[in-house]
Amino acid sequence: MDPELISTARIDSELADLERLVESGARVAVLSHQGSHRDGSATSLEHVTEHLARRLNRPVRYFPENASDEAVRVSRNMHPGDIVVFGNTRHHAGEEQGDAALAYRFAQLGDQVAVGGFSKAHRAHASNTGLLEHLPGFAAGSLVTEARFLSSWAGERPDTCSAAILGGRKPEKTLIGLVHFAETCDLVIPAGVVLNTVLRALGHDVADSDLGTKPAACLDAAREVLASGNARLHVPRTVWAAPDDGTTPRAAHPVAIEDGVPDGHAIVDFALEPWAAELLGKTGRTVLAGTPTRYLDGHREASDAILASLEPVAGTTLLLGGDTVAELPWSGPVATGGGSALELLATGTCAVLDALRNNTRLAVSNLPHDVPGEVNT
C-alpha cells in the first residue's frame, strides 16, 4: 500500500462503479476531496491516481486543476474509457462553502454526475450537492450500498439491548451521535473528545484535553443530553492523562476524575468500568463511531477493553468512520462514513440524498444556461 494512504477502504469502495462506467464507454472525470482549505491540509491527489491505476489495471491520469479552463479542455479531450483524477476539490475555499460558481465550474467537466463517496454525503459542498444543481445525477452503487446497509441500523430496537460508543475528534460524534443515541440506546459510552466534553459538562477539570473543533456547540449539546436524563451514560472514575501532546505512551498516568486532570495534561485514555464491559457483552446491537482513545499513539486501554467485549458479527456490531475503521483492529462489519453514517442513522437522510431526490427534475430537463459569476477560490 502507498505509505501516504493509511487506509484505501474509501477508494476501494468506488472501484466497481469506476469499472462499470469505463466498460460502458463513459469518460470518467473523478472529483474528490481530502483535507481542508481552512487549515491548509489539502494536498495533491496524485498518489491516489497511482493506487487506482494499480487496482483497476488500466491507465489513470492526474490533472492537478479542476475549475480552470485548462481542466475543462482536458475533460473535453478525454476518450471513452479514459479516467482522469482532477485536483483536490478542497484546494478551493468555495468547496466547503458550497459555492455556486465553483460548483458550476466543476459541472463543466462532464455532462452527468455519478455520486459516490458516501463518507461526505452529509456535507452540502460544491462538489456534491452543488454539482447536482447543474447536472443530472444518479447515486453510484457505492452510495446505494452503504445507505441500504445502514438502513437496517436505523431507528430503535425495543426488543434488544443496544449501545453506542462515541469517540474520535470530529464534532459530529457529539452533535449528532451523542444527541441521537442518548435517546435511542440503553447504554452510551462517551469516549475520545466526546468524553472530554461530557466530563467538562459535568464540571470536571479536563485541563488541556482536546475539545475538538466546535467546543462550545458540543458542550451545549452534552449539557442538554445530561439535563434530559434520557441516557445511561458511562462516566469513568479513572482517566489516563499525558503531558504535552500525548504521543509518548509511557508518559500517561491514571488520574481519578474527581481529582481533575493536572495542568498541562490531556486525557488520552480511560478505564472502562466493569459493569459497562459486562453490559456491552450482552447487547444485541452496538455502534462504535470514533476511535475511543489515542490508539495510534499507544493509548489503548479502553479501546482494547471495548473491542474485547464486542462480537464481530453481522447485525450485532458496527464500526463507523474513516479513522475508526483504519485504526482499530477489527474484522467485523464496518461503514466507511463516520459523520455521514451518523447523520443517516439519526435523521434517515443526508444532504446528498436530498439533493439527488431534488435532482430528478433536472435530469429530465435541459442543463441550466444561467452562468453564475466569479469563482470563489
Ligand SMILES: Nc1ncnc2c1ncn2[C@@H]1O[C@H](COP(=O)(O)OP(=O)(O)O)[C@@H](O)[C@H]1O
Ligand atoms: N482523548 C482523545 N483526545 C484527542 N484525540 C482523540 C482522543 N481519543 C481519540 N482521539 C482521536 O480521534 C481520532 C479519530 O477521530 P474521528 O476523525 O472523529 O474519527 P472517524 O474518522 O472515524 O470519524 C483518532 O485518530 C484518535 O487519535
Ligand SMILES: O=C(OP(=O)(O)O)[C@H](O)COP(=O)(O)O
Ligand atoms: O466526515 C468525514 O469522515 P469521518 O466522519 O469518517 O471522519 C468525511 O471524510 C468528510 O470529510 P470532512 O470531515 O473533511 O468534511
